[in-house]
Amino acid sequence: MPDSSRVLVLNSGSSSLKFALLDPHSGEQYLSGIGEALGSSEPLLSWRSPGQKHSRQLDGGAAHAVVIELLVRELLEETSLAQGALIAVGHRVVHGGERFARSALIDQQVIDTIAECADLAPLHNPPGLLGIHAAINAFPELPQVAVFDTAFHQTLPRHAYLYALPYSLYRDQRIRRYGMHGSSHRFVSERAADLLGKPLQETNLISAHLGNGASLTAVKNGESVDTSMGLTPLEGLVMGTRCGDVDAGLLMHLGDALGFSLEKIGCLLNRESGLLGISELSNDCRELERAAAEGHDGARLALEIFCYRLAKYIAAYTVPLQRIDALVFTGGIGENSAFVRQAVLCQLQHLGYQLDNHRNQSTRFGAEGRISKDGTAAALVIPTNEEWIIARDAASLVERGD
Ligand code: AMP
Numbered sequence: 001m002p003d004s005s006r007v008l009v010l011n012s013g014s015s016s017l018k019f020a021l022l023d024p025h026s027g028e029q030y031l032s033g034i035g036e037a038l039g040s041s042e043p044l045l046s047w048r049s050p051g052q053k054h055s056r057q058l059d060g061g062a063a064h065a066v067v068i069e070l071l072v073r074e075l076l077e078e079t080s081l082a083q084g085a086l087i088a089v090g091h092r093v094v095h096g097g098e099r100f101a102r103s104a105l106i107d108q109q110v111i112d113t114i115a116e117c118a119d120l121a122p123l124h125n126p127p128g129l130l131g132i133h134a135a136i137n138a139f140p141e142l143p144q145v146a147v148f149d150t151a152f153h154q155t156l157p158r159h160a161y162l163y164a165l166p167y168s169l170y171r172d173q174r175i176r177r178y179g180m181h182g183s184s185h186r187f188v189s190e191r192a193a194d195l196l197g198k199p200l201q202e203t204n205l206i207s208a209h210l211g212n213g214a215s216l217t218a219v220k221n222g223e224s225v226d227t228s229m230g231l232t233p234l235e236g237l238v239m240g241t242r243c244g245d246v247d248a249g250l251l252m253h254l255g256d257a258l259g260f261s262l263e264k265i266g267c268l269l270n271r272e273s274g275l276l277g278i279s280e281l282s283n284d285c286r287e288l289e290r291a292a293a294e295g296h297d298g299a300r301l302a303l304e305i306f307c308y309r310l311a312k313y314i315a316a317y318t319v320p321l322q323r324i325d326a327l328v329f330t331g332g333i334g335e336n337s338a339f340v341r342q343a344v345l346c347q348l349q350h351l352g353y354q355l356d357n358h359r360n361q362s363t364r365f366g367a368e369g370r371i372s373k374d375g376t377a378a379a380l381v382i383p384t385n386e387e388w389i390i391a392r393d394a395a396s397l398v399e400r401g402d
Contacts, residue, residue: 004023004085005023005024005025005085005086005087005395006021006022006023006024006030006085006086006087007021007022007024007086007087007088007089007090007390007391007394007395008020008021008071008076008086008088008089008090008135008139009021009022009089009090009091009092009387009390009391009394010068010089010090010091010092010131010135011091011092011131011386011387012064012091012092012127012128012130012131012132013124013127014123014126014127015036015037015038015039015040016034016035016036016037016038017034017035017038017064017067017068017131018032018033018034019031019032019033019034019035019047019067019071020032020033020387020391021076021086022387022388022391023391024087024388024391024392024394024395024396025392025395027385027388027391029387030049030050031047031048031049031075031076032047032048032387033045033046033047033048033075034046034047035058035062035064035066035067038062038063038064038066038067039061039062039063040060040061041060041061042057042060043057043058043059043060043061043062043063043066044056044057044058045057045058045067045070047075058070063130064127064130064131064134065134065137065138067134068131068134068135068137068138069138071138072138072139086139086142087142087143087394087395087398088142088143088144088145088394088395088397088398089135089139089142089143089144089145089394090103090144090145090147090390090391090393090394091106091128091131091132091135091144091145091146091147091390092128092147092149092183092386092390093114093125093128093132093146093147093148093149094121094124094125094128094148094149094150094180095114095117095118095120095121095124095125095148095149095150095178096113096114096117096146096148096149096150096151097113097116097117097120097150097174097178098154098174099113099116099117100113100146100148100150100151100154101151101154101155102151102393103145103146103147103148103151103390103393103394103397104145104146104397105143105144105145105397105398106132106136106143106144106145106146110146111129111132114128114129114132114146115129120174120178120231121232128146132144132146143394143397143398145390145393145394145397145398147183147389147390147393147394148182149180149181149182149183150178150179150180150182151182152179152182152183152185152186152217152224153178153179153180153182153217153224153227154224155223155224155225156177156179156224156225156226156227157225160177160225160226160227160320161176161177161178162176162177163175163176163177163230163231175231176231177227177229177230177231177235178229178230178231179215179217179224179227179228179229179230180213180215180227180229180233181209181213181215181217181229182224183386183389183390184207184209184330184331184384184386185207185209185215185217185219185224185227186389187384187385187386187388187389188205188207188209188328188330188382188384189203189205189207189219189222189328191368191382192205192207192325192326192328192380192382193205193222195326195368195380195382196325196326196378198325199222200222201221201222202221202222203219203221203222203325203326204219204220204221204321204322204323204324204325205218205219205324205325205326205327205328206218206219206314206317206321206324206326206327206328207219207328207330208310208314208327208328208329208330208331208334208344209330209331209334209384210237210310210329210330210331210332210333210334210337210340211240211331211332211333211334212239212240212241212283212332213233213239213240213242214228214236214237214238214239214240214244214310214331214333215227215228215229215233215236215237216228216236216237216310216313216314216317218317218320218321220320220321225320225321226317226320228244228313234269234270236313237306237309237310237313238274238275238278238302238305238306238309238310239274239275240274240275240276240283240284240285241270241271241272241273241274241275241276241277241283242269242270242271242273242274243269243273243274243277244274244309245309246269251265254268274302274306275288275302275303275306276302278298278301278302278305279291279296279298279299279301279302280298281296281298281299281302282299285303285332285333285337285340286336286337287299288302288303289303289337289339303339303340303343304343306340307340307343307344307347308347310340310344311344311347311348314327314344314348314351315348315351318351324351324377325378326378326379326380327348327353327377327378327379327380328379328380328381328382329341329371329379329380329381329382330381330382330383330384331384334381335363335365335366335381335382335383335384336365338360338361338363341355341360341371341379341381342355342357342360345371345372345379348377351377352376352377353372353376353377353379354372354373354376354377355371355372355373355379356370356371356372356373356374359371359372363381366383367381367383368380368381368382368383369381
């Protein structure tokens with residue numbers, strides 16, 4: 001493979017398309033951007049290349065194909081990167097069901113299987129396919145690779161992925177826990193093993209991806225053995241606007257006693273709960289920290305519940321792991337919130353975690369490092385880089401040609 005190889009990474013949502021052009025070996029990004037409000041009357045494209053930021057209003061109704069078309073016609077040229085250096089397009093695909101335990105070169109069969117998995121992720125897989133089709137049209141000669149959010153968790157044992165529901169629901173409908181954020185958990189696991197100086201296959205970790213969506217994964221000998229998200233991203237930790245774990249009986253109560261429709265319940269649990277719902281202020285951790293410092297009780301309570309649930313989940317993952325080489329914080333909150341990291345580690349002192357305040361406060365945006373005292377249980381901050389892992393997978397599949 002030429003040294004100058006590049007991979008275009010696409011992350012396609014229902015009304016957005018994120019893209020990044022990077023070197024799969026070094027992770028260096030040459031171009032990244034996002035098309036937002038796609039399909040609306042005022043779609044917007046913004047992008048950055050080293051040292052430069054741009055944005056452009058697109059014609060009303062412009063969708064994914066228009067963004068990719070602009071990428072091909074203008075942006076790739078502007079960065080003076082000959083298209084010849086492009087070796088593949090890597091696509092983030094949310095749900096690969098039980099069919100994909102690793103990334104796959106896209107052919108018609110893979111496209112059909114992603115479409116079949118769409119009933120498990122009706123909000124995510126269809127837009128992923130939009131991006132795939134648009135990219136195939138734009139780059140018909142390039143290999144396209146699908147990298148699945150769920151794939152890393154396909155190593156979960158049965159007792160971790162099955163719900164205690166009638167078994168037929170799993171057998172007939174594939175209802176089970178799948179987990180998400182797999183590329184992020186995988187990326188930080190590999191980095192953590194490097195930092196610890198251990199082979200990944202001998203490393204046990206708890207990876208906390210804390211962004212607007214949040215999930216925790218127990219990694220044993222380099223493989224995911226439990227994770228907090230389930231059939232959908234709603235299960236597990238408290239998130240920006242999602243509630244995480246609730247009593248399933250709540251759904252009947254909301255429906256029967258309060259007359260809520262299923263649609264209303266879905267909206268309540270996914271978009272109106274979590275940090276936003278509790279604080280009645282914001283889903284943004286930064287804003288909540290500011291408000292809590294000024295005495296806003298809802299903000300304080302939201303952060304308290306968020307950190308308590310997280311600490312409780314971390315402690316629970318000592319069961320599958322027994323030995324933990326490191327606890328890793330990543331995602332917008334995990335990488336940046338010294339407050340959350342402190343509040344969580346304070347509740348885990350019985351597991352040997354002792355925060356080094358100076359290290360915790362001085363870990364800067366984008367930097368990785370240890371935040372617990374030397375000689376105590378290791379807690380690390382590792383910035384995630386899902387684009388890089390997608391680019392790497394794409395490059396290695398193209399290299400191997402399978
Ligand atoms: P993500 O979904 O990974 O982009 O993460 C978004 C979350 O990270 C939001 O809740 C932000 O408030 C939070 N975040 C970003 N920067 C900071 C910061 N400096 N301090 C606290 N939270 C932050």
